[in-house]
Amino acid sequence: MNELVLALGWLGIYSPVALGACGSAIGCAIAGQAAIGAMVETEGGYGRFVGMSALPSTMVIYGIVIMFSLNRAVTPENAGALFGIGFMAGIAFFVTGVWQGRACASAVNAAKEKPEIFGLSLAPAAIIEGFAVFAFVFALVISGGIQ
Amino acid sequence: MADPDAYVALITSLPRHEELFVAKQPPLSRLRLEMRLKALSVEDAATLATLEHCLSWPAYGLETTEAEAFARGRAALDAVPQPELRSILRDRLQMRTLIAALRRRKAGGGPPPAQWGFGGIARRIAANWQEPAFGLERPYPWLSEAAGLLERGDALGFERLVLTESRAITRRRAEGHYFDFIAVAAYVLIWNIHDRWARANAAAAARRFHALADAALGARTDIFAER
Numbered sequence: 001m002n003e004l005v006l007a008l009g010w011l012g013i014y015s016p017v018a019l020g021a022c023g024s025a026i027g028c029a030i031a032g033q034a035a036i037g038a039m040v041e042t043e044g045g046y047g048r049f050v051g052m053s054a055l056p057s058t059m060v061i062y063g064i065v066i067m068f069s070l071n072r073a074v075t076p077e078n079a080g081a082l083f084g085i086g087f088m089a090g091i092a093f094f095v096t097g098v099w100q101g102r103a104c105a106s107a108v109n110a111a112k113e114k115p116e117i118f119g120l121s122l123a124p125a126a127i128i129e130g131f132a133v134f135a136f137v138f139a140l141v142i143s144g145g146i147q
Numbered sequence: 148m149a150d151p152d153a154y155v156a157l158i159t160s161l162p163r164h165e166e167l168f169v170a171k172q173p174p175l176s177r178l179r180l181e182m183r184l185k186a187l188s189v190e191d192a193a194t195l196a197t198l199e200h201c202l203s204w205p206a207y208g209l210e211t212t213e214a215e216a217f218a219r220g221r222a223a224l225d226a227v228p229q230p231e232l233r234s235i236l237r238d239r240l241q242m243r244t245l246i247a248a249l250r251r252r253k254a255g256g257g258p259p260p261a262q263w264g265f266g267g268i269a270r271r272i273a274a275n276w277q278e279p280a281f282g283l284e285r286p287y288p289w290l291s292e293a294a295g296l297l298e299r300g301d302a303l304g305f306e307r308l309v310l311t312e313s314r315a316i317t318r319r320r321a322e323g324h325y326f327d328f329i330a331v332a333a334y335v336l337i338w339n340i341h342d343r344w345a346r347a348n349a350a351a352a353a354r355r356f357h358a359l360a361d362a363a364l365g366a367r368t369d370i371f372a373e374r
Contacts, residue, residue, distance in 0.1 A: 030152050034326075037159030040183075102152065105326060109159045 002076050009079030012086030013070045016139070019090030020063025023097020027056025027104070034105035038112040045115060052104045052111075055125055059097035062136040063090060069143045081146045085139050092135035100128045149229070155326040157186045164337055167314060168307060173341040180338060184331075191328045195335060197226050202239055203339050220265055231329045235320045235336065239313055241266035245290055246309065248272045248281065249297050306347060314340050 031053035038049050066089050070082050107121035160183055162174035175183075187195065200206045201223035207216065220240045227233050244264030251259065258273035268283065275282035280290040289312045296305040314337055321333035 030155055030326075033152075033155040034159040037156035037161075040156075040160040041162055102326075105152070105155050105159065109325075112159065113163045 005076050005079045006074050008083040009074035010082075012079070012081075012083035013067060013074070015083075015086045015090035016063035016066035016070075016093060017060065017090075018063075019087075020060040020093035020097065023094035024057045024060040025097075027059070027097040027099075027101025028053060030098070030101035031056060031104035031108065034108040038108050042112050045112075048111070048118060049108050052108055052122065052125075053101075055104050055122075055129070056097045056100045058129065059093040059100075059132060062132060063093050066136065066139050066143070069140050070146070072146070078146050085143055085146075089135050089139040093132060096128050096132040096135070100125050100132075103128055149327055149329075151324075152326050153328060154186065154331050157183060158326050158330055158334070161334055164334075164341060167310060167341065167344060170341060170345075172345040173338050175338075177342070180335070184335070187328070187331065191331070194227055194229070194232070194328075195332055197223050198232060198236060198332060198336065199339065201236065202336060204343065217264070224265075229329055229332075231320050231324065232332055235317050235333070237266060238316045238320065240264075241268065242287075242309070242312065242316070244268060245272075245281070245283070245287060246293065249290075249294055252276065253297055306344075310340050310344055 032050075035046075035049035035053040039046050066086065070086050072078070072082075074082060103125040104122075107118075107125060110121045111118040161180075164170070164174055173180075184192065184195070201219055220236075224233060224236055224240075227236060241264075244266060245268070247264065248259060258276040259269050261270055261273070263269040264272075268281075271283060272281045279294045280287070284291050289308060293305060293308055296308060317333050317336045317340075321329050324330040324333070
């Protein structure tokens with residue numbers, strides 16, 4: 001039983017990085033494909049499209065920071081806390097990464113037709129980023145209480 | 148479940164459709180559209196071809212009979228796997244059934260047989276043959292206006308109404324799909340509507356030009372004759 005609990009503890013430590021990386025990869029891939037499609041259709045502003053497509057990459061950065069804050073000797077006493085915080089933070093980074101990629105793809109699609117709405121079209125992606133920041137900050141806060 | 152992000156690059160490479168009767172032509176040529184559509188998978192390309200073969204008027208020759216058109220529609224409804232696309236197909240074929248009934252009545256024809264057309268509305272059409280909109284105003288709000296336009300002989304207004312409603316059906320059924328095959332198929336079907344309007348304008352212009360030319364040169368039939 002103890003072995004399983006310890007394994008879950010290690011899973012919790014690495015989950016934010018692994019799930020954050022998956023979320024960032026999928027999100028960047030979705031937004032990146034949108035940027036490539038828009039480049040075929042437009043005559044300029046390519047840099048902006050590529051920049052937009054990189055927005056979901058922040059999820060893996062948050063995951064790395066959470067991993068460092070959780071990284072410690074895993075014991076039966078702290079394994080549950082490590083698993084709960086790390087795994088749930090990882091899920092949050094994964095989901096927000098994927099959906100931020102979709103929001104960025106829509107923003108690219110809209111901004112290629114009307115460049116003047118470029119800033120506004122990024123608002124949904126920025127709001128999604130805000131939710132990821134909530135998950136990040138509060139994971140840091142409660143990880144400070146783990147022994 | 149279909150991948151909702153299957154065709155992100157394809158969708159973003161397609162220019163937006165302008166307003167239907169404002170744009171003089173579709174946002175991109177058929178050649179460029181075909182080039183972009185090469186990104187479709189074999190199955191999706193086949194489904195799109197089935198949809199276009201059934202809904203695009205140029206795919207019907209003058210020699211196509213009513214029975215062949217019905218058979219083609221029914222085969223397409225069986226062949227299209229996506230429920231949303233089947234809904235678009237069914238709604239637009241029902242619309243054609245109603246328009247065909249209006250035209251049939253205007254031409255002095257009698258009520259259609261029970262198995263006629265699509266959507267199982269032939270019985271109601273036959274039962275209300277003398278009603279302006281066959282008693283179907285509630286499920287098809289555009290039908291009363293269409294009947295009025297047809298009675299008045301306003302071909303242009305009728306065409307505009309039909310194209311507007313066709314586009315509305317397509318958009319409504321594809322709502323919530325942004326980067327998947329349904330979004331691509333809806334784009335192409337709307338492209339066909341824009342193309343039809345652009346072609347109709349070109350044909351009307353050509354007819355008018357010939358009429359004006361005939362009127363102007365009517366008295367000079369030997370204009371190119373050698374003196």
